[in-house]
Amino acid sequence: DTEVTQTPKHLVMGMTNKKSLKCEQHMGHRAMYWYKQKAKKPPELMFVYSYEKLSINESVPSRFSPECPNSSLLNLHLHALQPEDSALYLCASSQEGTSGGVDTQYFGPGTRLTVL
Amino acid sequence: ILNVEQSPQSLHVQEGDSTNFTCSFPSSNFYALHWYRWETAKSPEALFVMTLNGDEKKKGRISATLNTKEGYSYLYIKGSQPEDSATYLCAFITGNQFYFGTGTSLTVIP
Numbered sequence A: 001d002t003e004v005t006q007t008p009k010h011l012v013m014g015m016t017n018k019k020s021l022k023c024e025q026h027m028g029h030r031a032m033y034w035y036k037q038k039a040k041k042p043p044e045l046m047f048v049y050s051y052e053k054l055s056i057n058e059s060v061p062s063r064f065s066p067e068c069p070n071s072s073l074l075n076l077h078l079h080a081l082q083p084e085d086s087a088l089y090l091c092a093s094s095q096e097g098t099s100g101g102v103d104t105q106y107f108g109p110g111t112r113l114t115v116l
Numbered sequence B: 001i002l003n004v005e006q007s008p009q010s011l012h013v014q015e016g017d018s019t020n021f022t023c024s025f026p027s028s029n030f031y032a033l034h035w036y037r038w039e040t041a042k043s044p045e046a047l048f049v050m051t052l053n054g055d056e057k058k059k060g061r062i063s064a065t066l067n068t069k070e071g072y073s074y075l076y077i078k079g080s081q082p083e084d085s086a087t088y089l090c091a092f093i094t095g096n097q098f099y100f101g102t103g104t105s106l107t108v109i110p
Helices: none
Strands: A004-007 A010-013 A018-025 A031-037 A044-050 A053-057 A064-070 A073-079 A087-094 A111-115 B005-007 B010-014 B019-024 B032-038 B045-050 B056-059 B062-067 B072-077 B086-094 B097-100 B104-109
Touching: A004 A087, A010 A018, A018 A031, A018 A087, A031 A073, A044 A064, A044 A073, A044 B097, A053 A064, A073 A087, B005 B086, B010 B019, B019 B086, B019 B104, B032 B072, B045 B056, B045 B062, B072 B086
Parallel strands: A010 A111, B010 B104
Antiparallel strands: A004 A018, A018 A073, A031 A044, A031 A087, A044 A053, A064 A073, A087 A111, B005 B019, B019 B072, B032 B045, B032 B086, B056 B062, B062 B072, B086 B097, B086 B104
16 A cells, blocks of 8 residues: 545635644654645655654744654644645655665655645 | 746646656755755655755655756656646755745646
8 A cells, every 4th residue: 555645635724723734654654754745836745753753844834733642643733824835735654764865755646734 | 045946936737748847945954955846736746855965766766866066856747637737846955954946837728
């Protein structure tokens, strides 16, 4: 099973809502990633978890809160978002998170988030 | 923020044509270069992970080369097919930092 799943596929939320994005993989990977992609821009790395510990936080605002309850699951909790946070949120996983980027990343299909 | 450039931005070719596109990246502090293929409404799919200067990788009709000294990688598609239509992304990795290019959008016309 080389699949990374993400739910929901689409999410529309108001600026006062609290919602969560979910990502799951069953490949035994120990590194998981959140990316944000705005239209016509490259994906930007937000967070990296390695062995269930946050190893990289790319200066992401605190209204985005990642959580890795176990090695197969990665959540992104959203609170008090702004309309400019509307984007495609991609999750990925790789074998290790400490190998200097030489591992293949497997991506999910993304969650399309719209903040009203 | 590092600049990873891909050219051209978009490309239309006829079925059966061969094509290539470029990813340019900084030539210092190189760790790895990834190529991905991303079809609309699907997940990005890893094509190649390249780490050594002079690397050449091949997967079916798709191949890639790497020049870390001058900071570029080429992706080649031989005998393009309509199913090759997708956006091709490269990602430059330095340390634990990942920098994606904006992609080359390829359309293969039957």
